[in-house]
Amino acid sequence: MTKKNNDSPRAFGPFSLSVEQIRPHLLVNITEPEMVKLIVEMSAKFTKKRDQINDYVMEHRHVSAYAAFYLPTNIPKLHFLLSKLPTDVLDDFKNRPFIDMGSGPGTFSLGWKMLMNTPSHVEMIGVDSAQIMLDQATKIMNGFFPKDKFLAVRKFEEAKTNSVLFFGHSINEMGRQKAQEHIMTIDPEYVMWIEPGTSDLFPELIQLRDVMLDHYDVLYPCPGNGACPNNWCHQVLRTTHDQSVERLSQLVSLDRKILPMTAHVYRRKSKTLAVTNSATVVRYIQETKFSFEYEVCHLVDGVNKNSIIEIMKKELTKEEIKDFKHSNVGDRLSFEVEKMIGEKMRVQLK
Numbered sequence: 001m002t003k004k005n006n007d008s009p010r011a012f013g014p015f016s017l018s019v020e021q022i023r024p025h026l027l028v029n030i031t032e033p034e035m036v037k038l039i040v041e042m043s044a045k046f047t048k049k050r051d052q053i054n055d056y057v058m059e060h061r062h063v064s065a066y067a068a069f070y071l072p073t074n075i076p077k078l079h080f081l082l083s084k085l086p087t088d089v090l091d092d093f094k095n096r097p098f099i100d101m102g103s104g105p106g107t108f109s110l111g112w113k114m115l116m117n118t119p120s121h122v123e124m125i126g127v128d129s130a131q132i133m134l135d136q137a138t139k140i141m142n143g144f145f146p147k148d149k150f151l152a153v154r155k156f157e158e159a160k161t162n163s164v165l166f167f168g169h170s171i172n173e174m175g176r177q178k179a180q181e182h183i184m185t186i187d188p189e190y191v192m193w194i195e196p197g198t199s200d201l202f203p204e205l206i207q208l209r210d211v212m213l214d215h216y217d218v219l220y221p222c223p224g225n226g227a228c229p230n231n232w233c234h235q236v237l238r239t240t241h242d243q244s245v246e247r248l249s250q251l252v253s254l255d256r257k258i259l260p261m262t263a264h265v266y267r268r269k270s271k272t273l274a275v276t277n278s279a280t281v282v283r284y285i286q287e288t289k290f291s292f293e294y295e296v297c298h299l300v301d302g303v304n305k306n307s308i309i310e311i312m313k314k315e316l317t318k319e320e321i322k323d324f325k326h327s328n329v330g331d332r333l334s335f336e337v338e339k340m341i342g343e344k345m346r347v348q349l350k
C-alpha cells in the first residue's frame with residue numbers, strides 16, 4: 001500500500017517456513033500426532049498465569065513441538081513489526097549485535113537473520129534460563145546458518161551499548177522488573193519487544209514504557225513520547241502460513257492466522273527528538289460502501305491522542321482499496337485533515 005507507511009513484506013526476504021523445513025533441526029523427532037498432543041498441552045498452559053507456564057521448557061519433546069509450531073507462526077510478527085519501521089532504522093539495525101532475551105528455540109534470532117539478511121560477522125546472542133531451549137536454538141541456528149556463530153547463554157549480564165536487545169514473549173514470563181534490569185545492564189542502542197497482545201500484560205508494558213522514556217525515544221507504535229491515551233493498545237496481524245503450518249494449526253484447533261501482539265521499538269535518546277508524522281491504527285471501526293473508518297493514535301500539539309478518521313474510497317485506487325480491506329491494527333498512516341464531521345475527521349492520505 002503506497003499511502004500507508006508499509007514496505008512490501010518481501011522487502012525483507014522470505015519468511016514463510018514449513019514444518020518440514022524445521023523438522024530436521026528439532027532436538028527430537030516427533031510424529032505429527034505426538035506433536036499435536038504436545039502443542040495442545042502447551043497452549044493450555046500459555047493461557048494460565050505466569051508461574052504455571054514454565055514447565056514446557058523442561059522437556060525435549062515439548063521444546064521440539066514448541067519450535068515446530070510457534071517458531072513459524074511467530075516470525076511473521078517480526079516481519080510485521082519491521083515493516084512499520086523507517087528504512088534508516090532498518091539500515092542501522094543491520095550490523096548491530098542482536099541479543100534475543102528469552103530466545104526459546106531461537107524464534108526471533110532465526111527471524112532476524114532471515115528477514116534482515118544480516119552479515120555473518122554480526123554477533124547473535126540467544127539468552128534463555130532453560131538449557132533445553134538454548135540447545136534447540138543452537139541446533140536451529142546452526143542448521144539454517146551453518147557458517148554463522150550463534151552464542152547461546154543462560155545469563156548475559158554485561159553492557160553491550162551498540163546492540164539491539166529483543167524480548168519475544170519473554171517479558172510475560174520473566175516479569176517487568178527483570179526485563180528492566182536486563183535493559184539497564186545491557187544498556188543497548190535499541191530495545192524491541194513482541195509480547196502477547198493481552199489486556200493483562202498491557203499495564204506492565206506501559207509501566208516499562210514509562211521507565212524506558214527516561215533514556216529512550218519510542219519509535220513504534222506511539223507517534224511520540226507523551227503519555228499513552230489508551231487503556232489497551234495492541235496490534236492485530238492477519239496473516240497466512242505455509243500449508244503444513246496451517247494444517248498443524250487446524251489439528252490443534254489454534255488460530256494462528258489472527259495474531260494479537262504488543263510490539264514496541266525504542267532507540268536511545270538522541271539530540272533530535274523522534275517525532276513521527278504518521279498515525280498508528282489502534283482500532284478498526286468499519287468499512288462502509290463509501291469509506292473505511294479507523295481509530296488512530298496521533299500527535300496533536302505534541303500530545304498522543306486518539307481520533308476517529310474516515311478515508312473516502314473515491315480517493316483511493318482499486319489496489320489501495322484492496323489493501324485497506326486487508327489492513328491490520330498497528331498499521332501506520334500519514335494524512336491531512338480535510339474536514340471535521342462531528343467528532344470524526346475526514347482525511348486525505350499523504
Ligand SMILES: C[S@@+](CC[C@H](N)C(=O)[O-])C[C@H]1O[C@@H](n2cnc3c(N)ncnc32)[C@H](O)[C@@H]1O
Pocket residue numbers: 057070071074101102103104105106107108127128129130133167168169170173174178
Ligand atoms: C514463551 S517463550 C518465548 C520463546 C521465543 N522468544 C518465542 O517468542 O517464540 C519464553 C522464553 O523465555 C524464557 N525465560 C523465562 N524467564 C526467563 C529469564 N528470567 N531469563 C531468561 N529467559 C527466560 C523461557 O525459558 C522461554 O524459553
